[in-house]
Amino acid sequence: MKHILTLCFLSFSILFASNVQLIKKENPDSNTTLLVIGGIHGNEPGGYFTASILSQHYNITSKNLWIVPNLNRDSILQNERGIYGDMNRKFLSIKNNDPDKTIVDEIKKIILEPKVSLVVNLHDGHGFYRKKNQGSIFNPNAWGQTCVIDQCQLKQNQIFGNLNDIALNVKNNINQRLLAKHHKFDVKNTQTKYDDEQMQLSLTYFAVTHNKPAFAIETSKNLSSLSQKVFYQLLAIEEYMKIMGITYKRDFTLNEKELAKILKNYGTLTINHNFLLDLNNIKKILRFIPIKSASNDFKFSHSLGEIKESKGVYKVYIGNKLITKLKPQYFKISSNCPESFIVEVDGKQIPIEKASKFFVHDDFKVLGIKGYRVNIIGYSSPHKTDESGLVIRKKDMNKLYSIDKNGSIYRIEFYKEDKFCTMLLVQFK
Incomplete structure (x- = not known):
């Protein structure tokens, strides 16, 4: 059973390196590249829906943007942090028999590509970070609404190596567009090398130890809607692009209302190049779907589209959302049909x-x-x-x-x- 993403943009290339979907939006003017990673944790939809919108609704007009919208695909389908354990704690070492090994090894290679100039890993975190304790939701142990860095500075010859200054710049500009006063962002420096053994196992620390500037953006799980999380994630990414000199055009106005509309658009699914389904407002179950008994080709217009077959039923997902179930009727497919x-x-x-x-x-x-x-x-x-x-x-x-x-x-x-x-x-x- 093949699963392929199709996007109708001339400047894109979409690569499946092992199990990692990598979307490249490139221009010939520069090797400066921002790598955005969504979905390392399957129960943090703000991150992977943001990456999906970035892949489908942004046109990069100078320099380069690479996007991995759904790194931990199996965990996204089950809306679990990590069904094989926390993937973001496997970047220092990983066992050969770990089901996540192929993905972790592949994303490491992508991070270390010479073209990659800066890495942003997208998360949803608990609560609202505050430097002083203000209760169970607002406190220093919270992760939500933060620009996370592992240390202040990389080597002097790294163009984007001043992590602290960049993070401060990003959070200050986000805070100019807050939807509510208590949504304010701050910089959270985990000082990983000295103070946080768990973060020493993470993706961003792997990057910075290889002299790659890396940041995490954590929107709060306590925000009231997915569209709010995506709004802040996109604000942050646009700030990183501005710092890197990456120019872009988007086909929507960046506000909560517009994002809510986009998030409800699940696009289409084409099966075997001959069967089209509009996934918007689709019924929960469709019966007698004519497909082959094996080796079916599923193509989504949405970058988070996935098919999971179970007991003869094909479940259609967009991210962590179960959109519909297809009950098949198996047919041989004619090879001589009109176009x-x-x-x-x-x-x-x-x-x-x-x-x-x-x-x-x-x-x-x-x-x-x-x-x-x-x-x-x-x-x-x-x-x-x-x-x-x-x-x-x-x-x-x-x-x-x-x-x-x-x-x-x-x-x-x-x-x-x-x-x-x-x-x-x-x-x-």
């Missing part, structure tokens, strides 16, 4: 590419193709096995068979003899 079909939409004939969606106000009609059978899922035609050539209106459809909760989106399936060919989605407006 497009002619559909009469509201009286006008138009070509529709396979595995795509079209919109209808009043009615549609699929024009027949010799040798192919059309099955409109949710339409009942008792005297016909081929439903091409029929004028179909929304009132003719049975909402029980829609793929969305509103009863507006339906499947049009094409078969050649007894083999599945492809599918279109029709959405009534």
